[in-house]
Amino acid sequence: MPATKPNVAALVEQMPETDKDIQAKQEEAKSAAQPDAPDKPKPRPDRWGAASKFTGPDPDAASKIFTEILSGGRDSLMELLALVREPSDADYKSYKAGYVLHGLVILAGQGGNERQRRLLVDTLASQLGQEGYSKAVKGYFIRELRLLGGKEAISALGAHLLDDDLCGDATQALLTIRENVAPQFRSALKKATGRNRLPILQALGQLRDSDSISILKKALADEDRDVRHTAAWALANLGDAGSIDALLKSADSAEGWERIEATNVCLLLAERLTTNNRKSDATRVYGHLRDTRTGSNERHIRAAAEKAMIGF
């Protein structure tokens, strides 16, 4: 801990203005000096190549600021988090506090900084359940945890899987942490409703969580087409031999894009079965696709199945 507590707000303010802000201040000063001059039209913010860009601070100077704030421990971090606003917040003033937080995350994520990484992750995770931050700011914190978080952040992130606004960010952060996160998704799925089920089902498939097979199979009969497809994809990615018949039947009966998508799921299932040393099961899938995809628009599926079976 440094002898004097860092003045976090003052350090944050040392970050440079954007060139749009600089330009605005210059124009303001010019107008003040020439009050009778006609106002120039302001550039549209969406015009290609328009000003309003981020030039960034001097790297060494920024590094010193980040290090000083980190060395201030949890109190300084809390002070910083309290300053963070997202542009959608009514009291948003500048990008600076959020940017400094990101700088700290990058610095703490460097190898050999485990104590600081842990401190920052614990502080960020502890604030996800607190009042006083907007949803947008919490989303920002979660995205920073996606870069830096480990097992210590799992439960705090898992608590947001049922939040309509934060579910996506929380899912991505947990998937990035990857180890020991499946129970969070299984637990959330029991309570999830509507579209929130999609990222959760997809995550269970990406994690290849074999404990989820029964709930994924149940989702194959869901009313929502996207839920059915996501569950089918998840089972295929798991390489679940017990799903062969259901997935083939689903693909055979589908039409249009849904048939393309479902057939692709069957090919994925066959590839996973092959990887899992279940070649006879994979052969069953490939053989079925070879024998049933006989139309001219499905020649490539037949060829893919035949090619895959050559090695068996």
Added chain:
Amino acid sequence: MKKHLKRITRRHFLTGSAAALATVSIVPRHVLGAPAVSPSDTLGGALIGVGGRGPGTWSEVVKSVEGAGMAVTKLAECDVKWLDRADNRTKYTDFRRVLERKDIDVVAIATPPHWHALISIAAMAAGKDVLCEKPMTRFIAEGRAVADAAQRYGRIFQIGTFGRFGASRDSRNVVTRKIMKSGLLKTCPAVVIKRGGLKVKEWSGLVNARPQPVPASLDWDMYVGPSPMKPYHPHRHGGTHRGYWDYEGGGLCDMGQHYLDPLTWTWGKDDTAPVEVEPHAPPAHPEACGMWGWIELKYADGFTLVFDSGEWGAPYDRRQPRGISLDDLDDEGRKQIAAMPDPEPLRSFGEAVKTRKPAGGNAEAAYRTVTILHLANIAIRIGRKIRFDPVKEMIIGDEEANRLVNLPMRAPWHL
């Protein structure tokens, strides 16, 4: 060998022509003085992403297909900003409805890059051949998935930049490629420096853009697609999307694949990637692409590639540009190079579609090229030197940096 496996049926030709005549304006080939092409040599095509580069990308398809002695008719166009005019016959907002059409053989993709990989893979799964705008992908793992899909479905993929075709006809480049491919150089002393022209400031993002209402004609959820959902701002859409990590990778990704496409062919780097990447840049913003000075990338054989933006900080001065020549070899080496056959001419997209052999800018080559850009951007974003394993396709010893190699997608989208 079958000369032309990819033919459409007369029924498709007639259906497609009728649909095309209904709403898409097409000048008949004979009016343009082109030789007559039989209906069975006329492919059905679609353009997905009509803004910005869209028309140019489509014209590349037409030029390439016609150059191979065939013709292509645009039967469908798709864009997420057409909620007010889509008819689901020739104008669509959902690319999946385009891809399910049996009369479409080739697809031009000119959406923002965060959609390139998924639409390419979906198109190939639907049996279509693909010409996809650069940069090929938004992150490294997507490129591998596209290359795997091209292999799995036996489809043609060509990246929408063509510099390597000209480069491969230059005798000096052929010699360089032969030397590199021969393995005669124990260590490659070459240093290639690209100075300027990378539009770094032009394609940087806003860090303080207040959300705005989504225009009624824009399907924002579909536009965002696999990327994290963020509030709408016009700067995130319509060309300036290049300034946001969610959709592209700044001027480096916008311009880099053009520059690297001939270079990776010439220097024989179509099957590997740099192993060490060092940036000189201010700390990056987590959402908006920003300024950087230079990036030095080294391959395992010593070949060094440098991007020097000329737009921030001191210029790169660590090493000077240096090529290689036959003078770098001994007499025996020079004889071996003289005896090596020249590389096969690169096939255009049209020739590849016709012959069912890989195009010059195929998925594997395009993937390795765009990987250079992604590694450079990861180094900029992480602000430190990174090491990369080109076989495992992972960053070594830096977990934080590695988390930028394969980004989870927003459901229901996934690789």
